[in-house]
Amino acid sequence: MGPDEPATLLTVAKTAGVSKTTASDALRGSGRVSAQTKARVLEVAAALGYVPNGSARHLRRASTGTIGLHVPEVLTRSVYYMAFVFGVVQGAADNDYDVTLITSGRRTPRVDGLVLGDPLADDPIVTRLMAAGLPTVTCERFTGAGRADGVVLSQHAETVGALMDHLSASGAARPALIVAGDASDWAAAVHGGFRAWCEHHGREPLVRTVPFDAPPEDVRRAALELLALRPEIDALVCGPAGAAAHLVPLLREQGRVPGRDLLLASCVDSQAMQLADPPITAIDLRPREAGVRCAELLFELLAGHTRPGAERVQPIELVVRASTRRA
Amino acid sequence: MGPDEPATLLTVAKTAGVSKTTASDALRGSGRVSAQTKARVLEVAAALGYVPNGSARHLRRASTGTIGLHVPEVLTRSVYYMAFVFGVVQGAADNDYDVTLITSGRRTPRVDGLVLGDPLADDPIVTRLMAAGLPTVTCERFTGAGRADGVVLSQHAETVGALMDHLSASGAARPALIVAGDASDWAAAVHGGFRAWCEHHGREPLVRTVPFDAPPEDVRRAALELLALRPEIDALVCGPAGAAAHLVPLLREQGRVPGRDLLLASCVDSQAMQLADPPITAIDLRPREAGVRCAELLFELLAGHTRPGAERVQPIELVVRASTRRA
DNA sequence: CCGTGATGCCGGAACGTTCCGGCATGCCGG
DNA sequence: CCGGCATGCCGGAACGTTCCGGCATCACGG
Secondary structure: OOOOOOOOHHHHHHHHOOOHHHHHHHHHOOOOOOHHHHHHHHHHHHHHOOOOOHHHHHHHHOOOOEEEEEOOHHHOOOHHHHHHHHHHHHHHHHOOOEEEEOOOOOOOOOOOEEEEEOOOOOOHHHHHHHOOOOOEEEEOOOOOOOOOOEEEEOOHHHHHHHHHHHHHHOOOOOEEEEEEOOOOHHHHHHHHHHHHHHHHOOOOOEEEEEOOOOOHHHHHHHHHHHHHHOOOOOEEEEOOOOHHHHHHHHHHHOOOOEOOOEEEEEOOOOHHHHHOOOOOEEEEOOHHHHHHHHHHHHHHHHHOOOOOOEEEEOOOEEEOOHHHOOO | OOOOOOOOHHHHHHHHOOOHHHHHHHHHOOOOOOHHHHHHHHHHHHHHOOOOOHHHHHHHHOOOOEEEEEOOHHHOOOHHHHHHHHHHHHHHHHOOOEEEEOOOOOOOOOOOEEEEEOOOOOOHHHHHHHOOOOOEEEEOOOOOOOOOOEEEEOOHHHHHHHHHHHHHHOOOOOEEEEEEOOOOHHHHHHHHHHHHHHHHOOOOOEEEEEOOOOOHHHHHHHHHHHHHHOOOOOEEEEOOOOHHHHHHHHHHHOOOOEOOOEEEEEOOOOHHHHHOOOOOEEEEOOHHHHHHHHHHHHHHHHHOOOOOOEEEEOOOEEEOOHHHOOO
16 A cells, blocks of 8 residues: 655656756755756655655764753743643654753753753853854843844733733723742743833832742742732732632632632633633743744754844733633 | 764774774674673773764664654643653653654654554544554553554553542542543543442442543533432542543532532642642643653564563552542 | 684675766857 | 856765674684
C-alpha cells in the first residue's frame, strides 16, 4: 500500500532524469535551475512523497538539529509554561528541530540556538546563556545586561490598560493591584501599565508587590493588607498566575462576593480562572502561540532571513467573565 | 575556554591511539576490545567531553530519530495530557529522539515507533496506527482489536478501591460514581474498581455514565439526576478530569457543602482540584512520569532490550484533601 | 610443526544530504 | 572567428557514525 522504501533525493533525481545536485537545487530554490526542470522535480518529489532526511541534512550542515530552551525554574509546574514549552516544541518540530530543556547549572549543551522564556534579570543561568554567543530569542524582553537577537513580546501594559478601562466601565472607582516584583519584564509591564492608567485617570495607584513565586498565603496576606488599609477598594487585579483564584474564598469570608461587591481580575488566564466561582476575568496570554513564534523567529535568525534585533508582537486578549460584570 | 571544535569519534580515537572502529566499539560496548583499551578510550572521551553526533548516528542506522505520539483528540487541551506529552518529549530527548504529534487523519509520518496515550477502542486513527506494524507503546491497555508491544499502566481499580476505603472511613455510607464511558481502559478500570468495591462491601453501585468528553453541563446534570434519584447519597466520586470542580458551586446551591454535608472526590488530580473551595481529594495520576516511562519502554523495545508484550506499572497516588475530611 | 579457533584491532564503505568547483552550451560584441 | 560571460546542469567530496569483513597474533591440541 505505502511505498516500500522511503524516497531519497537520489530516487527523485533519477526519476526526474536529473542529477542529485540539480534535484537538491530545485527543491531548495538554490543554485541555477531552469523553470521547467524545477517544476518537473517538484512534481516528481510530490508524487513519490519525498521527505528530506533530517539527520543527513543536519549532518551535512554541521548543525545539531537541536535548540535549547530555558524557563524560570520555579515556574516549570505552571500551566502557562507548560503551554509555552509545548508551543516551542511544536515550532521546532515544524522545522525539523529537537528541543533540549536547560535547567541545571551544568555547562551549555550542544545546541544551535536558544529560547529563553521570560528571562529573569537575576537568574544566573540566563546570564550565562546570554553570554554564550549563540543565536537567542527571548519571550518578553531581557531586562538585565545584554540583548537577545530576537524578542517575542506582547502588549501587556496596553492590555492591562484595557482591563482597567473595562473595570472602570463596570463601575470600579478604587482599583488595586497585586503584582510580582519587577525582575521579569512581564511583571514590570503589568506594573507600569497599571500606574500609567492610574496617572492618566487621576486615580491613586494602589499596589502591593509579592515575590515572583509567591505561595498562596503571601498573596492572600497582600490582599488582606490592601483591603485593611483601604476598605474602599472595589476592584482587585492580580498579577501572579493563579493568584486570583486563591483569593475567592478569602473574599467570600470577608463578605465581599467577587463580581457583586468587588471586581476581581487576573493578568494570567488558566483553567482555574474559568472554573472559579464566579469565573474570573483574565488576560489570555496565548502561551502556546508565543512558544511557536519564539521558535519561528529563532529559525528565521538561524537561516539569516531576519536580522538580529528583530521584535515580534504576539497578540493577547482580555477575556471578560462574571467576576467583573456587575449584576 | 570551551573546546574550539566539538570532539568527534575520530578525535577520540586518535588521542587514544586507536582506530575509529575500536573507539566506537569501546564506547558502545560492542565488538571485541580489551579491558585496558576500553578504559583508555572511555577516559579520553570523558576528558574531551565527547558527545556522539545524533544526526550521524541516525543517518547510519537508518532510523529517523523521531517517534510518533497520539493522544485522544478531544483532550489535547487537558492539563493531564499536556503533562503526559511533556513527559514523552523528555523521555525522547534523553534518548536523542524527536517527537512528532500525530493528530490528523493523514497517512502515518515517518517514525521509528509510536506512543499512544489512552487509546480509545473506537478511534479510527488509533486502529490505523496499531495496524502500521511499528513498535508501539500504549499508556493504559488498548481495549480494541490488536495488541501493543508495550504497555505502561497504573493500578486504577485498586486505587479507586483505596479511595472508597478512605471515603468509607470518613463516614460515607452511600457513595456514587460519575464516570466516562468504557471506551478507554482507564474509565473502564475506574468503573470496574468502583463496582468491585461496592460488591465486596455490600453497597449498591450507584453509577452514572457521561461521554468521555462531556461538557460541564452534562456532568452537572448527571450529578443532579443522581442526587434527585437518591437523596441519601453522601459521597460523590468523579471520573472525568476537572469534573469535580464544576460540581462545587452546584452542590453549594443545593445546600450540600462539600466536605461537610457530602464528600467529593476526583479520579484525576489537577490544579483546579487544589484550588477548589474546599480543595478536592483526588488521585494523582503522575502524567509526566507516565509519559517518560512510555518513551523509555519504547526505546527498550526498539533496542531489543525488552521483548514485545512487556507491561510496566506506573505508580499513582491518592491525595486526601478537605473535601473528604469530615470536620 | 601445522591447523584451528579465539582474541584484539583495523580499513573501508555506506547512510542522504549539501556545496564547491567545473564543464558544456549559447549568446553577445568586437 | 574569438574572448568573455551568463545559464543550466553535473560529479565528487565531505559531514560523523556504524558495521562488515579481514588481518595479525597467540594459545593449544594433534
